[in-house]
Structure formats: structure tokens, C-alpha cells
Amino acid sequence: MTDTLLPDGGTEDVPVTKRADWQSDQEVRWCPGCGDYSILTALQLLMPDLGVRREKTVFVSGIGCAARFPYYMNTYGMHSIHGRAPAIATGLALARPDLDVWVVGGDGDMLSIGGNHLIHALRRNIDINILLFNNQIYGLTKGQFSPTSERGKVTKSSPIGSCATPFNPVSLAIGAEASFVARTHDMDRHHMQEMFRRAYEHPGASIVEVYQNCNVFNDGAFETITKKDVRDDMLIPLRHGEPIRFGTEGQFGVARHDGGVEIVEVADVGVDALLVHDEARTDPSTAFALSRLAEGPDRPTPVGVFRAVDRGEYGEAMRGQVDQMESDRGNGDLRALLHSLPTWTV
Amino acid sequence: MTETSAGSLVPEVGRLVIRFAGDSGDGMQLTGDRFTSASALFGNDLATLPEYPAEIRAPAGSLAGVSAFQVHISDHDIFTPGDAPHVLVAMNPAALKTELGTLVDGGTVIVNADTFNDRNLAKAGYDHDPLEGDDLSAYRLISAPMTSLTKEACKDLGVKPRDAERSKNFFALGLLSWMYSRPVEPTLEWIDAKFKGRDLIVAANRTAFNAGHAYGETAELSDHKVIVRPAEMPAGTYTNINGNTALAWGLVAAGQLSGLPLFLGSYPITPASDILHELSRHKQFNVATFQAEDEIAAIGSALGAAYGGHLGITTTSGPGVALKGETMGLAVSLELPLIIVNIQRGGPSTGLPTKTEAADLLMSMYGRHGESPMPVIAARTPADCFDQAIEAARIAIKYRTPVMLLSDGYLANSSEPWLLPDVEDLEPIPIEFASGFNQVDENGDEVFWPYLRDDNLARPWAIPGTPEIMHRIGGLEKQDGSGNVSYDGANHAHMIALRAERIARIPVPDVEVSGDADAELLLVGWGSTWGAIAAAVRRVRDSGRKVAHVHLTHLNPMPANLGEVLSGFPKVLVPEMNLGQLVRILRDEFLVDARPVSKVSGQPFTPGELQQVILTETGDDS
CATH class of the missing domain: 3.40.920.10 (Pyruvate-ferredoxin oxidoreductase, PFOR, domain III)
Structure with missing residues (x-):
């Protein structure tokens, strides 16, 4: 299990790359104005800084607009089938710990048809980086409500409004025992890059929810919180070790309240009453409470790293079992295996 | 005495x-x-x-x-x-x-x-x-x-x-x-x-x-008190083996023979779970067993591992195969090696989980959307599960294709003495991974084409981690050669024909006729019916009548001489533990008036039942 199929290359210096080295020769085919472009750009610009090899990097996706992502990265990539990217990436990451495996998908792909694979990949803490592009709509099938669409959403398949309560992806991930959970949005390249870098550096499964605008079927879904002129008042930046504070003047903050958290005016409660963000807190309940501050992108919404805890990675444990059986029994001896049940000789 | x-x-x-x-x-x-x-x-x-x-x-x-x-x-x-x-x-x-x-x-x-x-x-x-x-x-x-x-x-x-x-x-x-x-x-x-x-x-x-x-x-x-004397058996060392254990060991052997790490993605299901259990005990053979969250993740993870250069396997029974259909289609499109093991049981739906049936043949052959051909092989005895697991791996690896390996609840749990093979005699399975550029583009630059084909029409197995030849693959139709996404109708028609041809031309051994080549009646079997057919044929022949038997291990593609063999017998009967699935394929492929003999009671045929069928067919019912 430990022998990878190729020389690791880890001892050699990683060649210096630039953005163009990470761009494939394929024409990008998202709708003009799609939020996916800025995410792609953010990542292509970040990759040279991560100091990784292109051939050791794999993007795995399912189906949907976001899932076209691998075609545009000059790395290894698989555009698979709807919902299954986390499962396929799990097998790849377990088989090949020498690789950096990224999973890219949308809210329909990851939370609806692939919801089961997502939660189990997070629970197991597979060493993959999941980028969840949440635009709260089905784009590729041309505009049906998604599992993150707000209740009452009017779409082609819900002409008088959808009946379902949406998932809060950050809450779901925390509930699924995720060891790294972050949120960012497509209007802020630097924040995206910071979150992607943190996801990359995290051992085990990491998930970054990216609020992404679908300008064709759900335009402006996040405008009320991400537009430059409202951002300061509507986004709550989470910074490890710092009091949670936001607003143009820093006039708002988050404090503990009634077993959860609430938004307060700093003038009312004082700075010392603000919650100091601890992303490494083992108990997930505060991170979960923070994820519940906004039910949708119409209220002040936390962005940043909600949770980053070190927890055993699945693949390491799995490979440890192979090593353990090898050290207990020696390398497999096929002849001995075939003779391991009672035998008789004629 | x-x-x-x-x-x-x-x-x-x-x-x-x-x-x-x-x-x-x-x-x-x-x-x-x-x-x-x-x-x-x-x-x-x-x-x-x-x-x-x-x-x-x-x-x-x-x-x-x-x-x-x-x-x-x-x-x-x-x-x-x-x-x-x-x-x-x-x-x-x-x-x-x-x-x-x-x-x-x-x-x-x-x-x-x-x-x-x-x-x-x-x-x-x-x-x-x-x-x-x-x-x-x-x-x-x-x-x-x-x-x-x-x-x-x-x-x-x-x-x-x-x-x-x-x-x-x-x-x-x-x-x-x-x-x-x-x-x-x-x-x-x-x-x-x-x-x-x-x-x-x-x-x-x-x-x-x-x-x-x-x-x-x-x-x-x-x-x-009675005594049954020892049988005269060929010299050698024997062990008593059931089909699931033999199959698991065959997979281990395939890993050893190819030098590939084994990756089993599986979800518990009767009567296949024992293969998962058995492989989980033998990790020292570079075996990874992954108990997935569902059948789809089981095959998905195996496909992911295969993409990474491991021998990817998923084991299940009929209901699980139904769930894996879409991923099998992806594997057909990606042209990656993968083994899907189906330990068939009574269906439809939950059916008879602990009883045997062999009614998944048509699903194995055709049960994916689109034109989605896949090699199908079936084991005939418990010990044969060992050989066919290796055969499945050999085909998957050499021809870069998912392979369906069929067994059933009867073979899985029943046992027989197995003359143990000499490990040295097992044929190695050669592996070749792509290592560099394989094409020159119009600008004279060296490039890598993931769908450039070898003499077997197989594409390169190009695993992540290999420098220079980064490329993207997926379930969308691709241009033959370059592998770029292509919606061109003519290319799609070409790719469909090519995917069909590359499976159809996989060489498989000819069938051998046992019994009387000049008999009026031929019995054609597949899978676990071998034992009952062979025993019935022997009894009938011992009584002085003529009858012949051929048995199919390779169901897709079929042996090249099968059509000729079938045409040599006026009467062809096909005993199956279903309502007549192979018989449909034979009639379709060879325009032969083959007729079904069905049993779907959850139990295998007995020799006596088939003996009676043969006696009736061969004239006087004495």
C-alpha cells in the first residue's frame, strides 16, 4: 500500500510554475458573467504559490456547471457522473496518498444526488479538498430549485414556489463530522485564495462552500451580502483567535446567547463580551451555532474558517492496517494462503 | 464389504x-x-x-x-x-x-x-x-x-x-x-x-x-453402518473450498500476478459479503478493503482506485449491480480496468437473498444505458471461481475495460475438493502504464493522447502522478485519439462501433464438446449449472444413449466456434436458473432453435431433473 507506483518526486525541487502552466488548452464554456470564472481564476493563480506539481494534482468532479472545472485545469482530471465525485475521489485518494485530490461540484451535485457520498467522505476524513460551488439553483438543467434554494423559490419546476427547507451546507458539513469547514464567495479573490490554501493545507477532508452567482438562472442571489458596498455590514469575517466583529465601523459583533450565538452591537455589550473565534475547538457546537446565524444570504453571514481540527485521516489508518498485517504476518505468500485451510495429499 | x-x-x-x-x-x-x-x-x-x-x-x-x-x-x-x-x-x-x-x-x-x-x-x-x-x-x-x-x-x-x-x-x-x-x-x-x-x-x-x-x-x-471409500483423484494436494473463498483468493492471486495493489470497494450484501470478509483478512497482500456507504460509492471508489493504477474491484449481488449501472457505464466510457463481481441471488428486488438464481445474465450483458458493451464471464464450480477471478483481471487489465464476473449463491456457499495449483504455474499478468508523450500535434509539439489505441484497441492506462502527460477524461463523448470532448455525430458513431469492436474481438478459448459429438441433442450451459448438466449427461451416456454438452465460461464475447458447434446438433437445450436468458442470446446470435429448460425455485438443478429432461428429449422415456 505504501509503495506508490511512481517515484514520489518529493526529494526534487518542485518546478516553479505560473498561472498559464495551470491552464489547459480547453476553451472555457461557462456563460459569460458566471461566478465560476472568478473561482477558476482564483485557483489558477493560487496553484503556483502552493508549491505543488501539476502531475500530482487531480481534479475530480461530478455533473453540473461547476463540474466542468477539471477540463480547464492543466492537471489530471476526471469529469465523472452526477453526485459521485466524492466517492471516486475517495478511492483515488486512498489508493494514491501521493496525490493532491480536489473535488469540485455544485449544490445539486454534492448536496442532492451526491449528498450521501459527501457526508461520508467528510465523516471518514478522506484526504481530499472539496470545493462546493453553491448558487442555490440547478444551472445545467436550466433552472430548477436546488437543495439550497430558499423555501418558496419560484422556478420552472416550482411555479408557485418550492415547498422544501434548504440545507445550510456549513451546518451539514459540521454535522457530518467534517474536520475543516469554510465559506467564501466569488466576489473576493483574495478571500477565496486564503480559504483554498487553508483547505489544501488541512490534513484530511476539507470543504469550502463558495457562494457563487449564477447570472442566468439565479442572478444576484448573494448580492445582498457580497456586493462591495454592503459587504462590510453583511459579511462576518471569522478569524482564529480574534473577537468576531463586523460592520463598516466594526460596530457589530457576535456574542454567546442562550446556548447559541447572536449578533450584538458592540456599543451595547462591550468588546470583552464578543465571542473569540476558535476554529480549532474540538466541540463543534459553537461552529455550528455560527453557521446558524444566517438562514440565507439575506442576513449578516459568517465567512472564513468555521472549523479546522486535527483528526485522524482515514487513509493513514487504512494503510496502517496493511502495514500492521504485513508486520504481523510478513508479506503475502500466495502459496501459504492456498494451503491455509486443511489440506490432504493424494 | x-x-x-x-x-x-x-x-x-x-x-x-x-x-x-x-x-x-x-x-x-x-x-x-x-x-x-x-x-x-x-x-x-x-x-x-x-x-x-x-x-x-x-x-x-x-x-x-x-x-x-x-x-x-x-x-x-x-x-x-x-x-x-x-x-x-x-x-x-x-x-x-x-x-x-x-x-x-x-x-x-x-x-x-x-x-x-x-x-x-x-x-x-x-x-x-x-x-x-x-x-x-x-x-x-x-x-x-x-x-x-x-x-x-x-x-x-x-x-x-x-x-x-x-x-x-x-x-x-x-x-x-x-x-x-x-x-x-x-x-x-x-x-x-x-x-x-x-x-x-x-x-x-x-x-x-x-x-x-x-x-x-x-x-x-x-x-x-455403511462406508464410502476414498475416491481416486488426480495426485496432488487438495483443500475443500467454497466459491466465495476461491473467488477472494483468485483476486489476491490476480494482484500478485500483476504486481498491482488490490482495492476492493464493497457494500455488504448477501451472498457476496464473504468475499469482503475474506479479503479484509489478507491486507498483507497489498489489499485495501473499503466498506463504502452504498453500492454506488463501492464501485465509485474502486473506479477511482483503478484510475490511480490499482486493481479496482467491487463485489455485490444483483440489487447492487442494478445500483452500479451508471458507474459501469462511466468505466466503459473511461476505458479503465475494473472488476464487478455479481454473486447472483433470487430476484427481482430483495427476492430470495439466501437462495440461488442466475437471472442476471441479460442485465450483465445489456443492463446499462446506451451502447455499453462489457466482457462477461461466469464461473462453473466453486474452485473455478479462483480461475475466473484471475481471468477477469487479465481481461480487465489487458483490454482496459470493466469486466463482469458472475457467480451465484450456490457456488458461493457450496464447496468441493480443489486440487491446489502450483503458484509458480500461474501466468503473470503484464502491466504497462503510459510514461510519456505518444503523439505529435500539427505544430510539431509532442502531446499525449489518452485515447490513442494499441493493437487491441485499448487506450493507454495513464495514471495521475506521471509527469508531462496530464490530461482530462470523463463520461462525455470524446474524440477518438485526443480524448477531447466531442459532440460530433460521426465521431460518436465511430466511438460506439469502436467500443463494441474492441470487446467483441477479445480472444477467448473455443468451447469443447463433451459427450457424443454425433448426438442428436446438445445441452448448452453457463455458470453453476455445469455440475448438474455434466452429471446428468454422464448418467444418460452410461445408460447407452448419446448426448453432448458444451459449457460457456465466456459469455461476452462468446467463443468463436460456438455457432459452428451449435449448428451441428438438431436439438439444443439450454438449462438455466432463469426463464431463458442465454437461450435468447443464442437464438439471437446464431439463429439456432435452442430451447430453454428453466428452474427458478431458489435451488440448483439436480442431475436427476436434467437426466429426466434428456431422456424425454432423446425419445423413449424409460
């Missing part, structure tokens, strides 16, 4: 079929298994058929809770667990009620008399005690109070009576071992090893076994 060590003469019989039946909690599978092992070590040829209910513990004493194990031992080579049993061991009234009908006339019935009380009789639906009266007048009855004799024998050991009672199956085993002159040491040694550290249980089981053995002697059952 054979002289025993005691000097008495024991009649010999050529073969004997014994059926152990009792409540699910009575340990009948274990008892049958131990009797089988002792018989194997004694040198008989044998075949077994375990049958157990789907419920872990159906209500005690109920008809639904009866668990049975049939073993056929002989002094010559045999192919099946036999027709009607000669001996029935019934540990309670429900077992007698459900199983008595299978027994041959004049057969021996051995019952645990202690269980024939009013309560158990009522649970079994008896309004009277069948041990009294005429119910069993056509049989030879041995009525032994096994529970009370076991308790009595164990009373000085310090074992609680309830625990002693649990050893009653060893009493039955001891009695059978005496009646049929089985060696006792292997069983006693097995008890010591199995229950090591639990001294009271060892003592109780040994005592019960010895008490059963002694009971035969003291109860004057000598006229029931």
Missing part, C-alpha cells in the same frame, strides 16, 4: 447424500461443514449445498427457521451436491416437516427425539407425533434423545445444562461419524482449535461428539 479395525464387515456404497437440518440456532451449517471436512480428509470426492433462511434467527422451532446443509460424498468424481438425500438428520419437528419430502424412499431419518414435544410439534404444524404412527414407515428411523444424552454426558463437566444442550449438534456429528466411518481426530482437533481458551466449551463439545459416536455402537445401529 470392508473390514473395519474392529473386525466387523461394513457394506460399501459408492456415494451417499446426507442432509443436516435443524433450527437456525442448532448449528447445522457447522455440523455439515465438519462432516464435509472429515470426508475430504478421508479422501472422498464431495460437493456441498448449504441452505439457510434469510432471517438471522427466525422464531425458534418454526418452519421458516429451518437451516439445512446437504453433502454428497462419493468414491468417484462427482459434480453436484446430489439429488434426493439418502440420509436426513432432523434436529426438530420443523426440520422433519420441511425436509422429509426430499428424502429417497427407504432413506434413513435420524431425529433428535427430545424435541418432538407438543410445543414444537404444534409450531411445525403437526397435529400428531410423526415418530409414532405411519408417517415414517417408508423410511428407516433412528430416534435418538440427543439433547438429554448430551446433557447427561456433560453433567460432570461443570457445564450449565443450557450450555451443554448447545453441544447437541456435536452429538449428531459423532453419531454420523460412527455410522459412516469418518475419521474422528480431525473433528476433535478442530474443536480444540476453534474453542481454544474456552475449556468448558471444548470439553462439552468433545464429550457430546464422543457420546454420539458411542451411541451408534451401544444402540445397535450396526446395520445402518
Whole structure:
């Protein structure tokens, strides 16, 4: 299990790359104005800084607009089938710990048809980086409500409004025992890059929810919180070790309240009453409470790293079992295996 | 007659079929298994058929809770667990009620008399005690109070009576071992090893076994005693193997022969789970077993591992295959090696989880959307599962394709002596990963084309981590060669034809006709029907009539000579454990008037059933 199929290359210096080295020769085919472009750009610009090899990097996706992502990265990539990217990436990451495996998908792909694979990949803490592009709509099938669409959403398949309560992806991930959970949005390249870098550096499964605008079927879904002129008042930046504070003047903050958290005016409660963000807190309940501050992108919404805890990675444990059986029994001896049940000789 | 060590003469019989039946909690599978092992070590040829209910513990004493194990031992080579049993061991009234009908006339019935009380009789639906009266007048009855004799024998050991009672199956085993002159040491040694550290249980089981053995002697059952001499078998070392174990070992062997790490993605399902269990015990062979969250993740993870250059495998049964369909289609499109193992069971839906059927052939051949061809192979005996697992890997790796390997609940759980192969004689499976550019583009630059094909029309196995040749693959239609996404109609038509051709031209061995090449009647089988067909054909030919048999291991593509063979026989019959699936394919492919012989009762064909079919077909029904 430990022998990878190729020389690791880890001892050699990683060649210096630039953005163009990470761009494939394929024409990008998202709708003009799609939020996916800025995410792609953010990542292509970040990759040279991560100091990784292109051939050791794999993007795995399912189906949907976001899932076209691998075609545009000059790395290894698989555009698979709807919902299954986390499962396929799990097998790849377990088989090949020498690789950096990224999973890219949308809210329909990851939370609806692939919801089961997502939660189990997070629970197991597979060493993959999941980028969840949440635009709260089905784009590729041309505009049906998604599992993150707000209740009452009017779409082609819900002409008088959808009946379902949406998932809060950050809450779901925390509930699924995720060891790294972050949120960012497509209007802020630097924040995206910071979150992607943190996801990359995290051992085990990491998930970054990216609020992404679908300008064709759900335009402006996040405008009320991400537009430059409202951002300061509507986004709550989470910074490890710092009091949670936001607003143009820093006039708002988050404090503990009634077993959860609430938004307060700093003038009312004082700075010392603000919650100091601890992303490494083992108990997930505060991170979960923070994820519940906004039910949708119409209220002040936390962005940043909600949770980053070190927890055993699945693949390491799995490979440890192979090593353990090898050290207990020696390398497999096929002849001995075939003779391991009672035998008789004629 | 054979002289025993005691000097008495024991009649010999050529073969004997014994059926152990009792409540699910009575340990009948274990008892049958131990009797089988002792018989194997004694040198008989044998075949077994375990049958157990789907419920872990159906209500005690109920008809639904009866668990049975049939073993056929002989002094010559045999192919099946036999027709009607000669001996029935019934540990309670429900077992007698459900199983008595299978027994041959004049057969021996051995019952645990202690269980024939009013309560158990009522649970079994008896309004009277069948041990009294005429119910069993056509049989030879041995009525032994096994529970009370076991308790009595164990009373000085310090074992609680309830625990002693649990050893009653060893009493039955001891009695059978005496009646049929089985060696006792292997069983006693097995008890010591199995229950090591639990001294009271060892003592109780040994005592019960010895008490059963002694009971035969003291109860004057000598006229029931017969012996089945060892069979003449080819020289070599044997082990008694069931299909699932053989299949798991075959996968391990395929890993060793190819030098690839094994990655099994699997979700528990009857009757395939034992392969997952077995492989999980052998990680030292560079085996990773991943128990996935569902069937789809199981095959998805295996495909991901295959993409990474491991030997990807998923094991399941019919309902799981249905769920894996879309991912199999992706594997067809990605042209990556992958093994899908289907241990077929009764369907549709949950169907008969613990009973056998072979009704997934058409699903295996055609059960994916689009034109989605895949090699299909089927094992014919428990031991053959080992060979076919290696064959599946060989095809998958060489031709870069998912392969469907079919077994069934019968092969999975039944066992036979297996002449162990010499590991040195197993043929290595060569591996070649792409290592660099393979094409020059219009600008004269070296590039990598993921869908450039070799002489077998297989594309390169280009695994992540290989410098220079980064590329993207996916389920969208791609341009042949470059692998770029292509929606061009002509290219799509070309790719469909190419995917069909590259599977169709995989070379597979010709079929061999066994029996009489000049017979009027040919039987064509596939999968686990081999044993029953071969046994029936032998019986008919022994009686002086002509009949022929061919058996398919490779179902897609089919052997090149099959059409010619079929056309040489006026009558073609196809026995299958379905309503006629191979027969449809044969009629379709070869325009031959093949006719089905169906059995879908959850049990395999018996030789007797097929013998009757052949006799009817060959004219006089004598």
C-alpha cells in the first residue's frame, strides 16, 4: 500500500510554475458573467504559490456547471457522473496518498444526488479538498430549485414556489463530522485564495462552500451580502483567535446567547463580551451555532474558517492496517494462503 | 464389504447424500461443514449445498427457521451436491416437516427425539407425533434423545445444562461419524482449535461428539453402518473450498500476478459479503478493503482506485449491480480496468437473498444505458471461481475495460475438493502504464493522447502522478485519439462501433464438446449449472444413449466456434436458473432453435431433473 507506483518526486525541487502552466488548452464554456470564472481564476493563480506539481494534482468532479472545472485545469482530471465525485475521489485518494485530490461540484451535485457520498467522505476524513460551488439553483438543467434554494423559490419546476427547507451546507458539513469547514464567495479573490490554501493545507477532508452567482438562472442571489458596498455590514469575517466583529465601523459583533450565538452591537455589550473565534475547538457546537446565524444570504453571514481540527485521516489508518498485517504476518505468500485451510495429499 | 479395525464387515456404497437440518440456532451449517471436512480428509470426492433462511434467527422451532446443509460424498468424481438425500438428520419437528419430502424412499431419518414435544410439534404444524404412527414407515428411523444424552454426558463437566444442550449438534456429528466411518481426530482437533481458551466449551463439545459416536455402537445401529471409500483423484494436494473463498483468493492471486495493489470497494450484501470478509483478512497482500456507504460509492471508489493504477474491484449481488449501472457505464466510457463481481441471488428486488438464481445474465450483458458493451464471464464450480477471478483481471487489465464476473449463491456457499495449483504455474499478468508523450500535434509539439489505441484497441492506462502527460477524461463523448470532448455525430458513431469492436474481438478459448459429438441433442450451459448438466449427461451416456454438452465460461464475447458447434446438433437445450436468458442470446446470435429448460425455485438443478429432461428429449422415456 505504501509503495506508490511512481517515484514520489518529493526529494526534487518542485518546478516553479505560473498561472498559464495551470491552464489547459480547453476553451472555457461557462456563460459569460458566471461566478465560476472568478473561482477558476482564483485557483489558477493560487496553484503556483502552493508549491505543488501539476502531475500530482487531480481534479475530480461530478455533473453540473461547476463540474466542468477539471477540463480547464492543466492537471489530471476526471469529469465523472452526477453526485459521485466524492466517492471516486475517495478511492483515488486512498489508493494514491501521493496525490493532491480536489473535488469540485455544485449544490445539486454534492448536496442532492451526491449528498450521501459527501457526508461520508467528510465523516471518514478522506484526504481530499472539496470545493462546493453553491448558487442555490440547478444551472445545467436550466433552472430548477436546488437543495439550497430558499423555501418558496419560484422556478420552472416550482411555479408557485418550492415547498422544501434548504440545507445550510456549513451546518451539514459540521454535522457530518467534517474536520475543516469554510465559506467564501466569488466576489473576493483574495478571500477565496486564503480559504483554498487553508483547505489544501488541512490534513484530511476539507470543504469550502463558495457562494457563487449564477447570472442566468439565479442572478444576484448573494448580492445582498457580497456586493462591495454592503459587504462590510453583511459579511462576518471569522478569524482564529480574534473577537468576531463586523460592520463598516466594526460596530457589530457576535456574542454567546442562550446556548447559541447572536449578533450584538458592540456599543451595547462591550468588546470583552464578543465571542473569540476558535476554529480549532474540538466541540463543534459553537461552529455550528455560527453557521446558524444566517438562514440565507439575506442576513449578516459568517465567512472564513468555521472549523479546522486535527483528526485522524482515514487513509493513514487504512494503510496502517496493511502495514500492521504485513508486520504481523510478513508479506503475502500466495502459496501459504492456498494451503491455509486443511489440506490432504493424494 | 470392508473390514473395519474392529473386525466387523461394513457394506460399501459408492456415494451417499446426507442432509443436516435443524433450527437456525442448532448449528447445522457447522455440523455439515465438519462432516464435509472429515470426508475430504478421508479422501472422498464431495460437493456441498448449504441452505439457510434469510432471517438471522427466525422464531425458534418454526418452519421458516429451518437451516439445512446437504453433502454428497462419493468414491468417484462427482459434480453436484446430489439429488434426493439418502440420509436426513432432523434436529426438530420443523426440520422433519420441511425436509422429509426430499428424502429417497427407504432413506434413513435420524431425529433428535427430545424435541418432538407438543410445543414444537404444534409450531411445525403437526397435529400428531410423526415418530409414532405411519408417517415414517417408508423410511428407516433412528430416534435418538440427543439433547438429554448430551446433557447427561456433560453433567460432570461443570457445564450449565443450557450450555451443554448447545453441544447437541456435536452429538449428531459423532453419531454420523460412527455410522459412516469418518475419521474422528480431525473433528476433535478442530474443536480444540476453534474453542481454544474456552475449556468448558471444548470439553462439552468433545464429550457430546464422543457420546454420539458411542451411541451408534451401544444402540445397535450396526446395520445402518455403511462406508464410502476414498475416491481416486488426480495426485496432488487438495483443500475443500467454497466459491466465495476461491473467488477472494483468485483476486489476491490476480494482484500478485500483476504486481498491482488490490482495492476492493464493497457494500455488504448477501451472498457476496464473504468475499469482503475474506479479503479484509489478507491486507498483507497489498489489499485495501473499503466498506463504502452504498453500492454506488463501492464501485465509485474502486473506479477511482483503478484510475490511480490499482486493481479496482467491487463485489455485490444483483440489487447492487442494478445500483452500479451508471458507474459501469462511466468505466466503459473511461476505458479503465475494473472488476464487478455479481454473486447472483433470487430476484427481482430483495427476492430470495439466501437462495440461488442466475437471472442476471441479460442485465450483465445489456443492463446499462446506451451502447455499453462489457466482457462477461461466469464461473462453473466453486474452485473455478479462483480461475475466473484471475481471468477477469487479465481481461480487465489487458483490454482496459470493466469486466463482469458472475457467480451465484450456490457456488458461493457450496464447496468441493480443489486440487491446489502450483503458484509458480500461474501466468503473470503484464502491466504497462503510459510514461510519456505518444503523439505529435500539427505544430510539431509532442502531446499525449489518452485515447490513442494499441493493437487491441485499448487506450493507454495513464495514471495521475506521471509527469508531462496530464490530461482530462470523463463520461462525455470524446474524440477518438485526443480524448477531447466531442459532440460530433460521426465521431460518436465511430466511438460506439469502436467500443463494441474492441470487446467483441477479445480472444477467448473455443468451447469443447463433451459427450457424443454425433448426438442428436446438445445441452448448452453457463455458470453453476455445469455440475448438474455434466452429471446428468454422464448418467444418460452410461445408460447407452448419446448426448453432448458444451459449457460457456465466456459469455461476452462468446467463443468463436460456438455457432459452428451449435449448428451441428438438431436439438439444443439450454438449462438455466432463469426463464431463458442465454437461450435468447443464442437464438439471437446464431439463429439456432435452442430451447430453454428453466428452474427458478431458489435451488440448483439436480442431475436427476436434467437426466429426466434428456431422456424425454432423446425419445423413449424409460
